[in-house]
Amino acid sequence: MSLADLAITIAVLGGLGLVARRLGLSAIPAYLLAGLLLGPNEPTQLAFISPSEVTEFVAELGLVFLLFFLGLEFTFSRLTRTGRHVGLGGLVDFAVNAGLGLIVGLAAFGPSSEALVLAACLYVSSSAIAIKGLSDFRRLGDDETDLVLAILVFEDIVVALMLGYAAAGGGEVSDTLILVAKALGFITAGLAASRWLTKPLDRLLDRLPLEFFLLAVFGFLVGTAAIAEELGLSEAIGALMAGIVLSETSVREQIEERFFSFRDIFAALFFFVFGLSIDVSAVGDVGWLVAIAALLTIAGKVGGGLVAGRVGGFTQRQSFNAGVALIAHGEFTIILAQLASENEELDFVVRDELVAFAGLYTLVTATVGIVLMKESKRLGRILFPVPRLNQEA
């Protein structure tokens, strides 16, 4: 990939991103689409960028930044203060959608690790798309927004636990157990660090001049990711831990502020590079799977949302809105599929199918999800004509 290639890539990403924005869609499917169009697979008319070491490296940085920011949001105090809906709503959503995902996975790949990864891909909604939608459609002030965001937090935690498995699980049972032990050790060390190292880190980072502050944080992030990779875990877990360690420091906001732009650029490239490896000609193989999975997702997320909402004391319409907001899948589905695609333990053919599936499935649900979300209040009035009065107080 030359500078000229990069320039064209960025221009296409920017262009498609803008179009998506005008249509009220999320940028994530636009970036995937850009990769799909410019990539070496079908359609080949515009193919002029092929995956190389450079694109892989750029994508890896994007992955690292995405998980670093997820980790930064994982403050314990934040998690414990997000309220009552996290446990109950999260569990209902998990039971319904991870269950449906597992059924689809089993039907597609039989009882296997691949089925588990697929289940996780179907389970986890897109926080980025949901939050953008809630903000764009003026839903942040609504009561059910609390429920949506609480469920997203629960999903993030579950997926954080799944990352390591997607990246390296699935071999011999004993290997997988060692992997789990390593991951637990690493996470324990990271949590201990966030507990005991916060003050010294604080003092250190506080004193550094800006230039070195950036370097120190970036070095820490990449270093932790590299250590995790060395340990046979995934760089994703390392990046997540780096974020968690720094999440309790007083410089967290400064870090977020300084690294937002890095994350946005590299995350865009991450989705783009993932798009490069989507092969549309695989539609023949995974097309039916994508269609069924998308339909089940719509049913599962709406159904789960209705149950979770009613349990949480929301009206039917509010619960419906909450469920619809969770239809769109995005960054985590892609991240899991990307990690799985590099996992040597998984079946080679299945890995390719997983990538094609995750890409197309994300394109479909992200688009349908946003459209339904925009209309969900109108749909809700038609579906539930006699509303119970909102008894919030």
Add this chain to the structure above:
Amino acid sequence: MPVDLRETRLPGVGVKYAFPTAQGGRLSVIMHNDGQRDIYYYRRASDEDPTSVVELHDDEARQLGAILGGAYERPRIVEELEMALGELQIEWVPVPDSSPAIGLTLAECKLRALTGVTVIAILREPEPVSGAQPGDRIQQGDTLVAVGKAGQFSKFRRLLAEGPFEASGERSAE
């Protein structure tokens, strides 16, 4: 406060404050992590769609807050409140960064004995101290909420800024 204010964390977004208005409507204020503030107004509390949404930048929100809070024009109700307190005043006194009181407890500072002003609360991040005790230590960045008579505050501010305080043997490392 008679207003039934509810605070909810919105992970990934910020914090939401919501309360019903006396007119039967509902107000939600979203404080985004990036500093933006949204005000959602629902004309009836049960409305599904907000009647209006106002999006404000950080500086605009502060300006609006100052106006609503009466920093420019004291609404009559605030004057009445001051009458009710009679001679007493409540003042918010920021602790200067160079204050020799930093690190000392309220008791060690003898603020009340020396000036007649009582510290009733300490505002600090992340958790304010609502009922200040003699053993509470003053920290850098604190704002003291103090009750006293009008004339006593200048002395209070001066003492806080310059001391002198009787040096108590052990200075905390905090």
